[in-house]
Amino acid sequence: MKILIVDDERDVEDLFRQKLRKEIRSGMLELEFAFSGKEALDILASENPPKVVYVFSDINMPGMSGLEMLEIIKERFPQIQVSMISAYGDEANYKKAMDSGAKEFYTKPVNFENLKKEIASLSTSTF
Amino acid sequence: MILINIISLFLLYYLKKSSGPEGFPVHLNRYFNYGMVASGIFIVLGATQLPPEFLFELLSFALVGAIIYLILNTPELEYQKTLAITPLPIIGVQLLEYLIETISPSIYDILENYLDAAGFFALIWAVTMWLNHRKQMKELEIERIFLKEQERQLKATAEQKNQLEALVAERTSEILKQKEELQKALNHLQSTQSQLIQQEKLASLGQLTAGIAHEIKNPLNFVNNFSELSVDFLEEIGEEMAKISDSPEKENILELLEDVKSNLVKIRHHGSRADSIVRSMLMHSRGGTGSMEPTDLNALIREYANLAFHGMRANPKPINVDIKLDFDEKLPQIKLNGEDFSRVILNLVKNSFDAMRDKISALGNEYKAKVEIRTKDLGDQILIEVEDNGPGVPDEIRDKLLMPFFTTKKGTEGTGLGLSITHDIIKSHEGKLEIESKVGEFTRFSILLPKIKSTEKSS
Ligand SMILES: [Mg+2]
Numbered sequence: 001m002k003i004l005i006v007d008d009e010r011d012v013e014d015l016f017r018q019k020l021r022k023e024i025r026s027g028m029l030e031l032e033f034a035f036s037g038k039e040a041l042d043i044l045a046s047e048n049p050p051k052v053v054y055v056f057s058d059i060n061m062p063g064m065s066g067l068e069m070l071e072i073i074k075e076r077f078p079q080i081q082v083s084m085i086s087a088y089g090d091e092a093n094y095k096k097a098m099d100s101g102a103k104e105f106y107t108k109p110v111n112f113e114n115l116k117k118e119i120a121s122l123s124t125s126t127f
Numbered sequence: 128m129i130l131i132n133i134i135s136l137f138l139l140y141y142l143k144k145s146s147g148p149e150g151f152p153v154h155l156n157r158y159f160n161y162g163m164v165a166s167g168i169f170i171v172l173g174a175t176q177l178p179p180e181f182l183f184e185l186l187s188f189a190l191v192g193a194i195i196y197l198i199l200n201t202p203e204l205e206y207q208k209t210l211a212i213t214p215l216p217i218i219g220v221q222l223l224e225y226l227i228e229t230i231s232p233s234i235y236d237i238l239e240n241y242l243d244a245a246g247f248f249a250l251i252w253a254v255t256m257w258l259n260h261r262k263q264m265k266e267l268e269i270e271r272i273f274l275k276e277q278e279r280q281l282k283a284t285a286e287q288k289n290q291l292e293a294l295v296a297e298r299t300s301e302i303l304k305q306k307e308e309l310q311k312a313l314n315h316l317q318s319t320q321s322q323l324i325q326q327e328k329l330a331s332l333g334q335l336t337a338g339i340a341h342e343i344k345n346p347l348n349f350v351n352n353f354s355e356l357s358v359d360f361l362e363e364i365g366e367e368m369a370k371i372s373d374s375p376e377k378e379n380i381l382e383l384l385e386d387v388k389s390n391l392v393k394i395r396h397h398g399s400r401a402d403s404i405v406r407s408m409l410m411h412s413r414g415g416t417g418s419m420e421p422t423d424l425n426a427l428i429r430e431y432a433n434l435a436f437h438g439m440r441a442n443p444k445p446i447n448v449d450i451k452l453d454f455d456e457k458l459p460q461i462k463l464n465g466e467d468f469s470r471v472i473l474n475l476v477k478n479s480f481d482a483m484r485d486k487i488s489a490l491g492n493e494y495k496a497k498v499e500i501r502t503k504d505l506g507d508q509i510l511i512e513v514e515d516n517g518p519g520v521p522d523e524i525r526d527k528l529l530m531p532f533f534t535t536k537k538g539t540e541g542t543g544l545g546l547s548i549t550h551d552i553i554k555s556h557e558g559k560l561e562i563e564s565k566v567g568e569f570t571r572f573s574i575l576l577p578k579i580k581s582t583e584k585s586s
Pocket of ligand 1: 008009058059061345
């Protein structure tokens with residue numbers, strides 16, 4: 001199961017790789033990282049159909065915002081689940097994300113327990 | 128001789144009638160009346176030719192003389208002076224005739240023709256003078272009417288002037304009132320403006336705060352998660368280390384790893400502390416979202432006091448507390464932002480728990496911690512009281528209690544924003560928060576909430 005994580009901060013890669021080390025090692029998860037919305041869309045477009053089944057994305061990023069990217073993904077790849085991870089957990093962002101088809105909304109600092117549960121539920125439902 | 132009395136009667140009658148609208152003094156009128164009666168008697172006596180003719184004639188002259196004297200010497204009759212002169216020649220001739228006839232009838236016979244002629248001329252004189260007098264009187268009358276008219280006009284003008292002045296005064300007071308109202312409106316506008324500026328400043332400060340708070344969350348994300356990860360890794364390392372045979376180096380490494388782990392736990396702890404500060408700050412700056420809905424305040428308090436209690440029991444360092452709810456069951460529903468207001472109850476109750484925990488650790492089991500929450504309908508306001516029998520708040524810090532980042536909690540326990548947020552929420556409900564306390568005995572937070580907000584009143 002391939003998951004794409006989108007965030008403008010590069011340390012996110014280390015964090016996710018370390019936090020999900022067991023899952024990656026066991027082969028249950030494959031992680032891919034993009035550091036902008038555009039990069040994420042390029043990755044998704046490079047495979048047909050994309051192997052990525054779930055995207056976790058930051059909202060506040062230079063260039064394309066996570067919410068803009070969410071809309072495009074939902075339009076082009078409606079089968080891919082998208083959840084947002086943002087420091088801005090306010091009502092407006094939350095509503096915008098949910099209205100655009102986000103599955104979940106996580107606030108930073110990320111609680112990986114919840115994140116792992118979400119990923120686990122996904123793997124049991126899709127595989 | 129009848130002529131003299133007729134003249135007397137005529138003069139008196141004329142004088143009496145000539146009185147203006149003001150009338151003559153009473154004594155003058157009495158003179159006229161007596162004089163007229165006397166002249167009437169004399170006329171009758173003269174007609175009957177009753178003796179003593181001599182006395183009667185003398186009295187007739189005296190009467191007419193008195194009348195003329197009266198006219199000339201009474202200020203009220205000043206304008207009738209010509210009237211006094213009018214009959215004078217006739218009276219003179221009559222007097223002369225009378226004197227001559229009485230003293231020497233023989234001479235009277237000789238002079239009779241002359242005297243008749245003089246009488247005739249005296250009559251012409253009298254008629255002329257009379258006409259002249261009439262003319263004068265008419266002129267006087269016209270003048271009098273003219274003066275009266277002038278006076279009337281003057282009076283009318285004065286009245287008009289008074290009316291105008293009253294009107295001007297009325298208008299002036301109206302304008303003054305309008306000016307005052309305008310001034311009031313202006314003042315109101317100015318204060319609203321300064322309030323708006325203040326709010327604007329606060330809003331932009333709030334936005335800045337919110338921005339900073341949000342941005343801090345990104346590095347905090349790494350701090351908290353990496354430290355957590357490292358603690359996990361150290362545990363794994365510990366497991367692996369157990370497989371290596373013991374040596375002084377291994378012991379040293381294990382000790383160091385233990386220190387690193389404890390440091391990481393501290394980093395994690397302070398990271399989550401920073402996170403809770405940031406979250407409180409965001410609540411602070413979030414402001415007035417959520418709507419005011421009619422709420423059953425008693426139910427809300429019951430629910431959140433309960434929640435605070437169970438939260439406290441589930442957390443480290445639980446205490447035994449007796450919670451007493453004393454509600455006014457007839458409390459009407461009140462418009463509240465339920466989400467915000469529940470935070471007020473949570474904060475106040477948690478605050479009491481924390482204060483009482485300190486007292487428990489100071490006094491031990493003798494002390495029975497107790498929180499009492501009361502509601503009361505005060506008419507146009509609702510009173511909510513949260514009272515604990517904790518350590519109390521010294522006067523010198525009571526004022527600081529509501530300031531952001533002021534905390535009495537030791538070390539890292541509080542964010543210092545709880546009561547400040549509570550106060551803000553109460554203010555946004557147009558309520559008041561008062562703190563009463565006696566050190567060592569009690570602390571009572573009283574919230575006064577208006578039933579109807581000013582925003583509702585104005586609309
Ligand atoms: Mg970002």
